[in-house]
Amino acid sequence: MPDETEVFDQARLRHHGDVEVRPGMVDFAVNVQGGAPPEWLRGRLAGRLGELGRYPGEADVRAARAGVAARHGRAEDEVLLLGGVAEGFAMLPRLGSALAAVIHPSFTEPELALREGGVPVTRVILESPYTLDGAGVPEDADLVVIGNPTNPTSVLHAAASIRALRRPGRVLVVDEAFADAVPGEPESLAGESLPDVLVFRSLTKTWALAGLRCGYVLGAPELLARLNHGRAHWPLGTLQLEAIAAVSEPAAVAEARRKAESIAADRAAMIPRLRELGIEVHEPAAGPFLLIRVPDAELLRKQLADKGIAVRRGDTFPGLDTGFLRVAVRPAAEVGRLVAAIREVGL
Structure with missing residues (x-):
């Protein structure tokens, strides 16, 4: 106990x-x-209600994944769709980390998920003005989690400072749940195909979809496969898949x-x-x-x-x-x- x-x-x-x-x-x-959600998005979702008697189809999964991939200039196998970013954080223990470092103050679900998954966690506490200092991260940490922009400080870290946290044998997790609320997304790593970086994106904030639970993670196919291992079949419903595809379109x-x-x-x-x-x-x-x-x-x-x-x-x-x-x-x-x-x- x-x-x-x-x-x-x-x-x-x-x-x-x-x-x-x-x-x-x-x-x-x-x-x-x-x-x-905006009226046009509500209309898209309402248009699929008559299909809820059927299981989500592979065509819907492919369409949503293709939309996200095109939105960020990534390959489709670099996209894993999520029922909200919190679901993705709950998958982090599957990476088998021996020591995770979570940079705080920040969103607390990643630390909680890691601890509940039996992963040792060390906190790296940034003092005001909460500027990223990689020196505080233990060199033997094989998983590092950081938010950008960070909740709750609203600090936007430079992409170069985040890349500097990379080490051989380490996976870097970047929580970009609020990146689309930053004009131009100047410090995002979402468009970079880096073998050791996972970028988590939420669609629930900007699009008011908190009750639907939509998000995705971008990363190397091998890392995504480890996250996805053991996941239940049909992890996302038809409306979630429709929403992800809809808000990934150029007009959205x-x-x-x-x-x-x-x-x-x-x-x-x-x-x-x-x-x-x-x-x-x-x-x-x-x-x-x-x-x-x-x-x-x-x-x-x-x-x-x-x-x-x-x-x-x-x-x-x-x-x-x-x-x-x-x-x-x-x-x-x-x-x-x-x-x-x-x-x-x-x-």
Whole structure:
């Protein structure tokens, strides 16, 4: 039996922003954009409802994989489709790592999956301003996990700094769940065919598909085969496959770029409004969320919840303390409600 400390730590690693949100709240806790998929995408999905009496077909799998491959300029055998990136992280223990290093603060599911899979994990904690320093990664780590841009710090690491983490016999895992929310995706490794790098991509954030669970991982066929080994038959349903194919088409990729530009503009407008309240906002920030620090984050979070506004606690991310919160980037009207509520309760 694990001791109480380990149980508590696992609970913290499993904590995500969705548990902060009740129906009807103004949601700054979850990083999904728009609240619902665009109408054209809903139409594509609705058009397949009549086929749910049949098992997903191989043609659907091939179409989705081909769409992702074309979107990133990769070969089709370098694409493994996922029922959400979290499913992919749950596969990481299949790589048989002897020592994994997870760079924090960052999304906690990879560490949790590795620990639950019996893989020894060492944490590499970056101090503010959370700039990547490969010197902290043990040389004998044969698996390294990093987010880019990183949740929750919103830091975008240089692709060259991430490549510098590569070593003979090591697999580098890059969580790019929010990369499509960065205009131009300048530091992405998704388009590079590197034999020792796995790039995870989520489709649930930009396209508001959190309830459908869609994503994929890009990498060498041999690594993908190890991840896929032992997986259940029909791992993705017809609607998931349709969604992946749809949002990989050129018109959808162009729409995602426009969304990224809109997010960047909203973020640039949001930061000074928060700072005017005396809130410390971490910059540089490149993602669709901001890491903030206030004198009593837990009290503010509860006071905002009482006013119908959800924000994400930050202390469950390794390397952050109880003074931190994460807030999603939102349009001006929603930010106005957040600002007004913070003025009412004070800091």
